[in-house]
Amino acid sequence: MSRRRRGLLARTVLFLFALNAASFAVYFLLHPPNRSPTAADPFLPLETLAIPHKNARSTLKSWPSLPSFLPWRPSPAPPLRSCEAYFGHGFSRSVDVLRSSPSDVNGRGWFRCHYSETLRSSVCEGGRIRMDPARILMADGGEGLDAVIGRGEEEELPRYQPGAFQIDSEGGDGGGDGKRAIDEGFLDKYLPHGAVQYHTMRALMESMRVVGHEQLDCTQWIEEPTLLVTRFEYANLFHTVTDWYSAYVSSRVTGLPNRPNLVFVDGHCKTPLEETWEALFSSVRYAKNFSSPVCFRHAVFAPLGYETALFKGLTEHISCRGTSASDVREDPDVKKTARLSEFGEMLIAAFGILEEKDLPRKSSVSHNVLFVRREDYLAHPRHSGKVESRLSNEQEVLDAIKVWAANQERCKINVVNGLFAHMHVKEQLQAIQEASVVIGAHGAGLTHLVAARQNTRVLEIISSMYRRPHFALISEWKGLEYHAINLAGSYARPAMVIDELSSIISGLGC
Template sequence: MSKRNPQILKIFLYMLLLNSLFLCIYFAFHSSSSSPEQNPNFPLRFHVSVNNHSATQKPWPILPSYLPWTPPQKNLPTGSCEGYFGNGFTRRVDFLRPRTSKGSWFRCFYSETLHSSICEGRNLRMVPDRIVMSKGGEKLEEVMGRKEEEELPEFREGAFEVAEEVSRLGFKRNRRIGGGGSVISRRLVNDEMLNEYIQQGGIDRHTMRDLVASIRAVGTEDFVCEEWVEEPTLLVTRFEYANLFHTVTDWYSAYVSSRVTGLPNRPHVVFIDGHCTTQLEETWTALFSGIRYAKNFSKPVCFRHAILAPLGYETALFKGLTGEINCNGESAQSLWQNPDNKKTARLSEFGEMIRSAFGFPVNRHRSSEKPSSSSSSSVHNVLFVRREDYLAHPRHGGKVQSRLSNEEEVFDSLHHWVESGSIGLTKCGINLVNGLFAHMSMKNQVRAIQDASVIIGAHGAGMTHIVSATPNTTIFEIVSVEFQRPHFELIAKWKGLEYHAMHLANSRADPTAVIDKLKEIMKSLGC
């Protein structure tokens, strides 16, 4: 047995124990409360024709950086790192309580730190005809020129309904918009409660707020469904669906929502937006058990368990750009033994989730490869993340704004230096990887990030992939004078990665200076 095997065995046993403990806590917590979601039966009084199209859900992988999410920590300080990145959703608000063990319910979990909520409900009905937006999911070429306003949802009254077992007293008869007849209903959440728990947010249209505002509680006699989705489903609205940074914030919000609500498996996702399909959906599909667009449902559909994920704008990843979030990345093992409100392992956990979703082993330590020559020195992958022209969405001209005007010259100089034997380095070699992400699948992009010892790049969305970097990765960002933004320095800090920046006086970098800086970084790695 090699010397590494006992250490690997210890890590495996630690993760097995941690995940077993989480399951015990989860089932103890949920069995002790009146949780109707544990009972799959629906009240017989409901008019139901079950036509279930849901498929088997993917299990959660074992993640070395995983720490339990439920129940949330007691007396969690507002503004703590767990409050920002983990389960700070400690205030539970019940808008509809079940009247029987099989009844419907709707509740939200509010975060005093993020000032946002994660909401969930049982027996939630979606009426696609009352959501005004484009169909969504089309190929980009089919919708060129379509306006953004057409793709973002507008929720009419009753776009969502939840069944309520109650007499007709106290209800009012509302005329259904866009259809004949009327229905006995009441508004589930009033404006006062919306203002307190689902605030408007930093953008003009907070679609989760509008969605919740549209929910009507209807009597069981009026709650009719021909199609049911039996398994837990995330309802997600995306804004910047073609930009990697903003999409990562949506991935993170969806992941956190799944964990906070204690889902035993990875949920399905329904996009409550009318955006066209993009390359980034490859990761959505890998992370979750399946994706579908709201308008793909031809008629009303009922979800046995629906979870409403906040906008990516409501996550710490976005809010940290304008507000100081003083958190440093730390290993989960260290935080398990010594909790610290100023440290977090949540972004590392999330990065491991992405790598695992694509089938990459998260327990593997990146080992240096041996070169083919007679030299015994090790070889490190240095990934240069490139910015290229690409067509992202119907309103995109296919051009990216230059953040490094002489990027090609810098890469060619690095390539020549490496091909010449990495002059100045004596103890290791370099394999320079040309990160042409626009021409790579999402899986191969994540693979390149995982295998890199050093990641170089100008400020741009592609650098957001560092959320998936391994703990011993070094980040080297080239920052032009026009794009001095903290995105990637913050992600590196929150993950505990070593970070270096080269600040330019304009948008042009001196290739020799870049090589010298890389040489300095490689020497710190033992080269």
């Protein structure tokens, strides 16, 4: 073959190779491969890559698409006491307690905590962790309310014996219960007591022991990621929302690719609020449901709800203005947050409620006014079922609003009687989503404002005995227009409420 023909052939081969490479590049740009964990994946712990997650994603619910979603691993870390540090990934300092090399053929355990200097709390996670329910002293949990009336709180909160939790490690002690996995100095630094008299998550960590590979004896393995949560005020909506938020944040901070299973490490009875836990996560069980020790391939330990910004904002000044995710992206500001909107969308999506963009277009001259009621109902074994009177003439005010609404000519006003105590959580969230105005006396039911639409107006009626900032703060952090009527006692003059409500409705173009 002549030199000229060989050169022509070489150039032809190079051209075809380049053309083929370009075709593959275009194909993968248009058809990106499914995301799979690699050593460079920033959302999964390196240690988990050495552990065979058998069918790890087959039974777990996927994360829904959320309009306000923002990345949970920002770089650089958010500034101290910024909105992102309070409500987002302020858990930016990762500290390893036990590491496991990806080349470890025995698949040793690992443990780390993600610490937030702003919240002074940690989200912790680990692998090859054993839980022994027999060493957790508490009631079984999950019973019907009627069966546990009068049961004391001390019976429901967990008390841990040494070795209640164990972790497999090369340095494990072959005798007895093993040595402590986490020392007091680490706990004081990354899981401080704070204002909580009995810090259940810290106590759990104190019980954890390091054992040798042969001592980690389990009859059951949970292959999928599992979130461990201890609740305190499990029947109160405000406190429960702080737990929901903590569990959601923990799942995102640790980069779980799907919604985890959930285990309650407490002995509380079953309440209607449990249906939201079941909607948010892939499965829900109580620790005492396990009749023998169980091992987790990947366990995540959520901070107490008391340690979230939602609760700490009651005593700390958290100056954050709620806005849209697009606004945060386009005009970053440490005083802005879209995290509560993201969380509210998660609640809505978990129940399969249509988003605002998917709902039939409403008339601009029709508005729902949701009146959130406070009722007597039994939801707690140590409660009489009688609620405090925070608006002594609630029915009179509601009746006056109905008469006023019926006489409106410019707009159609639908007054919704928010009897939340007798509604499923999904119905409550649906009512909040459809409301143009939410009105009610200070009470836990207003916590559902976390799921309100961005243009919702809020009117809170506050008696002199309950001047607390809960719902003014949630409104601020959500970017909702907030109004308040402060009473001298617990009686509200209907005319005063109507005047305020008329002004709010006028702002909607009526």
